[in-house]
Amino acid sequence: MTFEGLSSLQNLEFLDLSSNNFNNSIIPFLHIFPSLKSLNLARNAISCIQQLIQTGPYFQFSSRTFTYSFMTCEELSGFENLEFLDLSYNNFNKSIMPLLRLSKLSNLEFLDLSLNDFSNSTLSSIGDLSSLKELHLDDCGLRGTVDIQSLPNFKNLEHLDLTSSTLHNNFLKDIEKMPSLKILLLSSCQLNGTIPTAKGLCELKHLQKLDMSNNDLSGTLPSCLANLTSLQLLDLSSNHFIGNISLSPLGTLTSMHTLDLSSNLFQIPISLLPFFNLSKLKHLDCHENEIYADIDVPTLTPKFQLRTLYLSGQGDGGVFPKFFYYQHKLEYVDMGNIKMKGEFPHWLIRNNTKLHTLYLPNCSLSGPLQLPIHSHVHFSDLDISDNYFNGSIPTEIGVCFPSLNSLDLSGNGLTGGIPSSFGKMSQLKELDLSSNHLSGIIPQELIVGCSSLYELILSNNSLHGQIFPKQATCKELILLLLDGNQFTGSIPYSISNCTMLEMLDVSYNRLFGSIPGWIGNITSLDILDLSENSFFGNLPSSFVPPRISQVYLSKNRLQGPLTNAFYGCSELTILDLSHNDFTKRIPEWIGNFSTLTYLLLGYNRLEGEIPIQLCHLFKLRLVDFSNNNLSGPVPPCISLLRYPYQPNIYGRYPKDSMAQPLEVTTKNALRYFQGIILSLMSGLDLSCNNLTGEIPVEIGNLDKIQLLNLSHNKLTGLIPQSFSNLKQIESLDLSYNNLNGKIPQLTQLYFLAVFSVAHNNLSGKTPEMVAQFGTFENSSYEGNPFLCGPPLSKSCSSSSIMPRVSEEDRKDHKKDGGFIDMYAFYVSFMISYAIMLLTMAAVLYINPYWRRAWFYMIELSLTNLYYFLVDNIPFVFRCY
Incomplete structure (x- = not known):
């Protein structure tokens, strides 16, 4: 330039x-x-x-x-x-x-x-x-604890901003050296201790704006703050102040326009009586403090006319505050999580024509939902979720609030149908009617009229019919949660018009039919949950978008091989296909899912060996292959993530929908895990298969694992000594295998709540009855005839106990098969079998009558077997 x-x-x-x-x-x-x-x-x-x-x-x-x-x-x-x-x-x-x-x-x-x-x-x-x-x-x-001495002598300074500095503890005491200050901004300055009770800050009589938010200040507010008669804005939020506001000097600061006391330890009466004389007060923020009900409800009329009020927090507020009856200029009210008695304050909306936002979630309000008579065009956001409202949703709700942007009525006891007047809310973006007792169908007017809708949550009701009208377009829709209802039919093609859809949840319904392949055309889809329905047939090839991260298809009637259904989905983090009828092998391309964290394929008919490609998945936290027909060895290279799973979609979806509930068998019971709890879960369940060979010693390196279930297989050999490294294990089940040798010392596993090695060939003494092992009963060890010691009734001093296996025998346990000479057994068995076959052949050759009778019996047996298979296939053997 x-x-x-x-x-x-x-x-x-x-x-x-x-x-x-x-x-x-x-x-x-x-x-x-x-x-x-x-x-x-x-x-x-x-x-x-x-x-x-x-x-x-x-x-x-x-x-x-x-x-x-x-x-x-x-x-x-x-x-x-x-x-x-x-x-x-x-x-x-x-x-x-x-x-x-x-x-x-x-x-x-x-x-x-x-x-x-x-x-x-x-x-x-x-x-x-x-x-x-x-x-x-x-x-x-x-930084470095700036004190007032570092500043020149600014006697005429009126505005000082030291936000995000590190101030000396004496700063508030020495600030009186700037007597002309009108604006003092000290937010995030690492101030601590109490406000000086004399001189210092209290001498700034010209001060109009004071911001001391986000510090570590504590104690009660000094009475000398009453000297700041010119103060118009005071922000004390996010500190550790204590005390009852009724005893503070704030009620004397009559010039106050904006007051922020949020995120402290104040006790504030829900009547707001201490602020009644502040005639200029417009904005009051007291959220995240202790709110309490007045013993004597005041009959005074407040001098203020509030614009905004944040009073959400905790406490019992008694009845709905009466001071609201005198407010006519309110624009924003948030009183969430305060326990109050009474009905919905529809009069509050009627009296305040400029009110645009009202938040009253979890306030214990009850009764029918009544609305103002006249239309309120400025009203945009209403949240009255998690209360005890009953009755039906007023049919005129769409006429009363034509400009509504967000409506949350979830978690109440509302009945009846969804009013068609919702279609008049052309600006509606978020609608949550979940967890009520609503019935009927989704009105077509709602889907067609609310063209701006991007969040529709109707979960956990009794809605029925088709899940979506055929005329639906909903091009702005991002979230569609219809789970926990009684919808029937198939997935309508109209959902394919929702090109911006990121989450589709229709689980726990009565839907049926095949899964449509056009779901893959919704390229923005991130979470798909079709579980707990009656979908059947094979999975379409590449039926989900390549960038999808979570897929839930459990508890349907899906069948066939997992050919290319998920091929190319490199961003998958959760895949739940459990409780279906999938067959053939686990595809080798499972190793391409580098971000896969939860893999549930249990309760199917999968066969073959566990693919070695599973060892390429270094972010796995939970693997469930139980109740299949898998064979071969346990891969020694399986690794489970040692640190908590941090999903990349926290906050994108409401109600902690980071992940849908996953059903996991742990501690001998089926349990559901979701959200933060699921993110901390780590486990491996290979039970109820036909796995053979020894348990890899490398499994003992999974030191953060909480669940390990290898029961109901054909595993042999010893229990690895490395299992003593499983310090976080809570459930360990090795029952119903062919394990032998001693039980290693596992008494250091202090979190172990469920332990079973029942029905094996283990020998020697049971672990000492100390720590967690003192809680395990006989059932944990039964079915091992050579085990002794408590809690078993068999004493280790008994002569009936098998002699202790030597180290040499333990090293050669593969060769001699344990306590039986397996080689001699196999040779003698084959010779006896061959002699029997030759004898039968000679008899049938010599005697024609016996020969005809033998072939007749064979023919009859084959015929009976044929009709038995026709009458009973498919029949799936499970172990529970």
Whole structure:
């Protein structure tokens, strides 16, 4: 940029060069404007870190010659007329101030150095700017317990912003040295201790705005705050103040316009009686404190007319506050989670024509839902969820609130149907009617009329019919949750019009038919839940979008192989296909799901070996292959994530829908896990299969695992000593296998609640009855004839106990098969079998009558077997 054409503007007073990319070299050019009064250089790349060096002519405008090769901020000292200087959002560092010499700017009234990176020495280097009235040092990296002594003597300073600095504990006591202050911003300054009870802050009688939010201040509010009679805005939020507000001096600050006491430990009466004399009070925020009901309900009339009120928190508020009857200018009210008696305050909406938001969730309100008679065009957000309202939703609700954006009536006892007048809410974006007793169908007017709808939650009701009208378009719809109803039929094609849909949940209904392949065309789909229905048939090839992260299809009647149904879904984190009738092998492309965390394939008819590609999934936390026909060994390389699962969709969906409930067998019971609890679950369930071989010692390296179930298989060998590393294990089931040898020392597993090695070939003494093992009964060890010791009745001193297996025998347990010479057994069995077959063949060859009878018996047996299979297939053997 060149200033050649501007050199004649000797009398220029206002110059704004903000939000560019100027660097240090811009400073000397500014001297062609000696009359400047206002200079704005904010949001540039000026650093002012070079030293001043004279090396000869650098540039020349008219008769002026400048001789600087490295230009710094020192030249700013030449603007004697400067009154406004904004240097915020640059790259200044701690070396700027020795170069600025701002003390020569004797007329400077406004200085903004915010959002740079200074040190504490910056403050003392500013100089004696006696005319300065407004100073911004917020987010300047001022650390090291800045005290008031670091600041020059600013007797005329009216506005001081030190937000996000580190202030000395004595700062509030010494601040009286700036008696002219009107605005003091000390948010996030790591202040601690109490507010001084004398002098200090209480001496700033001209103070109009005080922000001390997000600190560690504590104690009660000192009575000397009553001296701040000019105070209009006070923000004490996010501290640790205590005490009853009725005993505080706040009720005497009659100039107060905005008061924020949120996120403290105050006790505040729900009547707001301490604030009744604050006639100018417009905005009051008391949320996240203790709200209590007055013993004597006041009959006084408040002098204030509130605009906004935040009173949500905890406590018992008694009856609905009476002061609301005198409020006519309310715009925003939030009183969530305060226990109150009474019906829905429809009169509050009627009396306040500018009210646009009313939040009353979890307030224990009851009775029928009554609405104002007249239409309220400004009303936009209503949340009265988790109360005890009953009766039906008023049929005129759409006429009463035509401009509604968000409506949450969930968690009540509402009955009847969904009114068709919802279709008149053309601006409705969020509708939650879940967890009520609503019945009937989804009215077509709702889907067609609410064209802006992007969140529809009707879960856990008794709605029936088709889940979506054929005329539905809903191009803005993002969330569609219809689970827990009685919808029937198939998934309508009209849902394919919802091209922005991210979550579709129709679980726990009575839907049937095949799963349509067009679901894959909804490219934005992230969560799909079709579980607990009656869908049947094979899964379509690539029927889900490639970027989907969660798929739930459990407890349907789906069948066939898992060919290419999920091929290419590289972002899958949860895949639940349990409780279906899938067959064939687990596809090898399962190893391509690098982000897979929860994999549930239990209760199917899968066969073959567990694919080794499973070992490529390093983010797995929970694997359930139970109740299948899997064979082969347990892969030794299976790894489970050791740290809590952090999903990338927290906050995107309401009601903690990070993940739908997953059914997991743990501690000998089926349990559902969801949300945060599910994210902490880690387990491996391979029970009820035909797995063979030894238990890999590497399983003992899964030291964060909580669930391990290898029961009802054909596993042999020893229980690995490495199992003593499973310090977080809560449920360990190795029952119904062919394990032998001793039980290793596992008494250090202090979280173990369920333990079973029943029905194996284990021998020796049971673990000592200490810690968790003192709670396990006989059933944990039964079916092992060579085990002894408590809680078993068999004593280890009994002569009937099998002698202890030596280390040499233990090493050779594969070779001799344990206590039986398996090689001799197999040889003798084969010889006997061959002799029997040869004898039968010789008899049938010699005697024709016996030969005809034998073939007749074979034919009859085959015929009976055929009809038996026709009558009983399919028949799935399960183990429970």
